[in-house]
Amino acid sequence: QVQLVQSGAEVRKPGATVKVSCKTSGYIFTNNYLHWLRQAPGQGLEWMGWIIPNTGAISYAQKFQGRLTVTKDTSITTVYMELSSLTSDDTALYYCARDGGKTRGEEFFDFWGQGTLVTVSS
Amino acid sequence: DIVLTQSPGTLSLFPGERAALSCRASQSVRNNYLAWYQQRPGQAPRLLIYDASIRATGIPDRFSGSGSGTDFTLTISRLEPEDFAVYYCQQSGTASLTFGGGTKLEI
Numbered sequence: 001q002v003q004l005v006q007s008g009a010e011v012r013k014p015g016a017t018v019k020v021s022c023k024t025s026g027y028i029f030t031n032n033y034l035h036w037l038r039q040a041p042g043q044g045l046e047w048m049g050w051i052i053p054n055t056g057a058i059s060y061a062q063k064f065q066g067r068l069t070v071t072k073d074t075s076i077t078t079v080y081m082e083l084s085s086l087t088s089d090d091t092a093l094y095y096c097a098r099d100g101g102k103t104r105g106e107e108f109f110d111f112w113g114q115g116t117l118v119t120v121s122s
Numbered sequence: 123d124i125v126l127t128q129s130p131g132t133l134s135l136f137p138g139e140r141a142a143l144s145c146r147a148s149q150s151v152r153n154n155y156l157a158w159y160q161q162r163p164g165q166a167p168r169l170l171i172y173d174a175s176i177r178a179t180g181i182p183d184r185f186s187g188s189g190s191g192t193d194f195t196l197t198i199s200r201l202e203p204e205d206f207a208v209y210y211c212q213q214s215g216t217a218s219l220t221f222g223g224g225t226k227l228e229i
Contacts, residue, residue: 046221061219062218109169112166
């Protein structure tokens with residue numbers, strides 16, 4: 001069965017960097033885009049970016065350009081999300097999610113990780 | 123970016139009733155690439171519908187999606203107790219993926 005298992009909760013000070021991992025299993029890693037999303041406490045969902053595991057190509061939401069880095073390690077079917085210059089506004093639950101679409105532009109999220117809470121506090 | 127506006131913000135109904143949740147886009151969603159998710163408290167979102175009207179694997183047939191262009195609807199034909207949750211729509215008609223603000227379905 002498809003599984004996405006994320007790393008544990010993190011606490012960072014303002015200005016720091018956080019890196020979250022997402023270990024995938026149960027399907028062919030290179031067949032599907034992987035996305036990162038977040039949800040601030042009591043708020044809605046926000047898309048951050050994706051990576052194509054096959055090629056390493058990436059796309060980031062404009063809001064995160066310059067401080068978001070998404071990478072992958074195909075040998076261990078894991079993707080990573082690194083966010084720098086953290087502020088209290090970055091306190092949120094961060095999710096990785098698999099893209100279930102079959103064509104470019106048809107992007108939706110069919111399997112999700114359990115979420116990783118990142119808290120930014122001085 | 124395409125802005126998705128969901129209404130109502132909160133919908134109060136009883137088990138057995140029919141629910142209709144609206145998602146309106148600020149511009150036409152290309153190829154009707156519109157998805158719906160359910161999120162229960164403390165859980166990750168769950169995909170219900172994609173491409174506006176296709177039910178995801180394992181989703182009960184009381185859930186249905188309809189609409190095209192800028193107006194989309196998620197209908198739950200007969201509410202079960204486990205359906206009371208928050209529902210989000212999401213579009214991928216443009217490169218920047220966006221979500222609606224959510225509709226809370228409560229008893």
